[in-house]
Amino acid sequence: MTFNLFAAEEQAIEQARLLGERLGAAAPDLRAEFDALVEAFQRSTREQRRLVRVSDRLQAQLGSANQELERRRQEAESALADLREAQEAMVRAEKLASLGALVAGVAHEINTPVGIAVSCASHLSDATARLRGRAQSGELSKADFSRYLTTATDTTALILTNCERAAKLIASFKQVAVDRASAERRAVHLNRYIQETLVSLEPKLRQSRHGITVSCPDGLVVDSYPGALSQILTNFVMNSVTHAFVDAQGAEGQGGALTVTVDEPEPGTVRLVYTDNGRGIPPDHLPRIFDPFFTTRRGEGGSGLGLHIVHNLAVGALKGTISVDSAPGQGTRFVLTFPKDTPPEDGAA
Amino acid sequence: MESLKLPATGRTPEVDFDFAQGVLRLSGESYPDDVATFFGPIFAALRGFLAEPGGHPVRFDMELLYFNSSSAKALMNIFQMLETAARDGRSISVTWCYEENDESMQELGEDFAEDLHHVAFTLKQIPADGAS
Numbered sequence: 001m002t003f004n005l006f007a008a009e010e011q012a013i014e015q016a017r018l019l020g021e022r023l024g025a026a027a028p029d030l031r032a033e034f035d036a037l038v039e040a041f042q043r044s045t046r047e048q049r050r051l052v053r054v055s056d057r058l059q060a061q062l063g064s065a066n067q068e069l070e071r072r073r074q075e076a077e078s079a080l081a082d083l084r085e086a087q088e089a090m091v092r093a094e095k096l097a098s099l100g101a102l103v104a105g106v107a108h109e110i111n112t113p114v115g116i117a118v119s120c121a122s123h124l125s126d127a128t129a130r131l132r133g134r135a136q137s138g139e140l141s142k143a144d145f146s147r148y149l150t151t152a153t154d155t156t157a158l159i160l161t162n163c164e165r166a167a168k169l170i171a172s173f174k175q176v177a178v179d180r181a182s183a184e185r186r187a188v189h190l191n192r193y194i195q196e197t198l199v200s201l202e203p204k205l206r207q208s209r210h211g212i213t214v215s216c217p218d219g220l221v222v223d224s225y226p227g228a229l230s231q232i233l234t235n236f237v238m239n240s241v242t243h244a245f246v247d248a249q250g251a252e253g254q255g256g257a258l259t260v261t262v263d264e265p266e267p268g269t270v271r272l273v274y275t276d277n278g279r280g281i282p283p284d285h286l287p288r289i290f291d292p293f294f295t296t297r298r299g300e301g302g303s304g305l306g307l308h309i310v311h312n313l314a315v316g317a318l319k320g321t322i323s324v325d326s327a328p329g330q331g332t333r334f335v336l337t338f339p340k341d342t343p344p345e346d347g348a349a
Numbered sequence: 350m351e352s353l354k355l356p357a358t359g360r361t362p363e364v365d366f367d368f369a370q371g372v373l374r375l376s377g378e379s380y381p382d383d384v385a386t387f388f389g390p391i392f393a394a395l396r397g398f399l400a401e402p403g404g405h406p407v408r409f410d411m412e413l414l415y416f417n418s419s420s421a422k423a424l425m426n427i428f429q430m431l432e433t434a435a436r437d438g439r440s441i442s443v444t445w446c447y448e449e450n451d452e453s454m455q456e457l458g459e460d461f462a463e464d465l466h467h468v469a470f471t472l473k474q475i476p477a478d479g480a481s
Contacts, residue, residue, distance in 0.1 A: 003389035005422045008429060048422075055418035059380055 005052070009045040013038065087292055091312065094305040098234060099180050105200035106173040113162035113169070120155040120162070127151045172196035179227035183317065185342065187223040190270070191216035194260060197230040201237050208241060209254045216262035222270055223341040228317040233260070235306045236274045236334060243296070244278020244332060253278075264340070272336045281326040289324060310334075319343055350401060353394045361387050362413060368398045371405050376412035379420040388423040395427065399434045406440040407431070411458075412475070414448060421457070428461055428468070435467035442469040448477045 004010065016038045024031040131148045134140040176196055179186075194214050198205075205212060222229075237258065245253030261273045281289065288294045290311040295304030314322040320338025350368040357363035362377030373395075381387035399407075409431065416424070428443070435441040443465070445458035455472065462470040 003385035003392065005384060005388075005419060005426065008426060052418040052422055056380070059417040063380070 006045060006049060009041075009048075013042055013045065016041065090303065091292070091305055091309055094303050094309060095180075095231065098231065098238075099177065101238075102173075102177060102180065102200045102234065105203050106169060106177075108203040109199055110166050110169050110173075113165040117159045117162040117166070120158045124152060124155040124159075127155075169199060172199055176200065176226075176230050179225075180230055181227070183225060183227050185223070185225050187221055188226045188229075190220045190222050190229075190262060191218050193226055193229065194233065194262075197233050198237075201234060204241055205237070205258075208245070208256070210241065210245070210256040210258055212237070212258040212260065214260045216260070217264070220262065220264070220270070220340075224338065225313075225317040225342065228313040232310045232313055232318075232336065233272075233274070235310045239306055240276040240278060240332070242302075244276045244280075246279070265337075268340050270338055270340050272338075274334045274336070275331060277331040280328045280330045280332055281324070282328060286324065286326060290322075314338065317342075350394075350398055353391070364391060366391075366394060366398070368394075371407045372410070373407065374410040374412065376410070378414055379416040381420070384419040384423060388420075392423075392426070392430075395430060399430060399439075404439045407434075407442070409441070409443045410446065411443065412446040414451075414454070425461065425464070428465060431468050432465050435465075440469075441467070442471065444471045444473050446473045446475045449474050450477060 020031065020034050020038060023034050127148055131140070131144065134144055173196070176193075176199075178184075191214070194216055198212060198214070201212075240256065240258055245256045247253050257277045259273075259275045261275075263271055265271050285294075285296070289307050291304075292308040293304040294308075295302035311322055314320050314336055318336075318338040319342055320336060322337075323335050324332065325335070326332040352368055353364055353366040355361070355364040357377040360378070361381050362375050362379045365374040365376075367373070379387075411424070413420075413424075431441050431443065445461065447454035447458060455474075458470075458472050462472075
């Protein structure tokens with residue numbers, strides 16, 4: 001037996017037809033009216049079938065539209081997740097690249113004292129050889145010996161100070177580089193740490209004859225993430241060097257004045273104000289400078305991640321806030337405020 | 350008579366007809382691709398069960414959360430079969446379950462109840478999210 005949703009209706013119609021025939025014999029004058037009634041019921045049944053079919057089709061369309069919608073939503077969500085992942089990867093790459101720049105800066109800085117020490121040692125070595133020659137040939141005079149002593153005293157002093165300077169640079173750089181790479185929390189003497197960070201930037205600043213002034217209370221110790229602080233400061237300075245003093249031709253300008261001013265507006269809170277006296281940031285760029293990939297130097301190797309990383313570190317690692325204040329021709333001022341002792345992660349033991 | 354048990358699929362409800370106990374249950378959603386394939390065997394089994402002599406009481410639990418129009422028509426036909434059996438003297442009760450806040454399913458139940466005079470029809474609210 002085939003299944004038929006409208007079996008009962010069809011059966012009723014069939015019965016009505018049979019009844020109609022009997023009625024035609026018994027009361028012929030009622031036949032036409034009765035047939036019209038049966039006809040109306042048949043129409044109504046057909047209409048029901050159509051409605052059920054149409055409605056089922058609509059439901060199926062709705063169902064597949066919903067499925068399609070859900071599929072697209074999942075696609076969009078997975079695309080968004082991919083994008084976030086790519087963005088994070090780029091931020092990590094950018095941080096590594098800036099670590100590379102830090103290494104280059106310090107290498108350049110160390111080159112000078114090491115170079116001086118090498119040439120002094122070479123000079124001393126030559127003088128010693130000459131002295132030995134004269135002594136062996138029995139021609140060593142008192143004046144020769146006295147001259148040699150002067151040379152030896154001067155060169156060894158220079159070697160010593162320059163090697164000490166190199167050792168100091170390496171020590172400070174080592175700590176900054178480790179902090180930068182490890183992102184570990186520790187207590188640091190803020191003033192000293194700022195100075196150490198600026199060492200790696202010295203070549204850049206000197207090359208463009210920018211001056212930087214640091215004003216920081218000497219006893220201020222923060223228990224925080226020094227790598228983040230160092231990265232933020234480096235990005236501030238690099239931003240100024242790259243953008244603030246550029247002339248109309250796009251050449252990097254010279255002789256800017258940068259300042260780093262640290263104070264404690266209230267106990268437990270550190271405020272670091274960084275300024276440059278450059279050309280300032282156009283108002284239409286200002287709301288976007290912390291956005292990832294916002295750059296005015298897309299074609300020239302700008303990643304647009306520098307200040308985004310600053311924002312991330314300020315809000316994320318340091319659990320602080322950052323704001324910017326700038327107008328064309330008025331220089332730029334960043335205010336970084338963060339807790340002196342970084343509070344522990346939420347939910348972390 | 351053999352019980353009829355069908356697991357739910359994405360488009361058809363779970364069928365649990367325990368004919369020996371006289372307890373029948375449909376639960377889930379119903380919008381089958383082919384209404385005849387799904388409801389054909391159900392109708393055949395139900396017709397066979399109702400035709401059996403003995404006539405002990407029947408309880409039918411309808412726990413449908415969603416159904417399409419041809420399923421609605423199929424339900425109406427099931428109710429007519431039950432109504433006919435009840436009119437012939439069998440004790441038949443139907444419980445129409447609807448989730449709280451699902452007013453349209455409640456109204457559909459009330460609508461079906463209007464055609465039933467011999468079947469004992471009960472509306473029952475169940476907690477949302479399918480827990481019953």
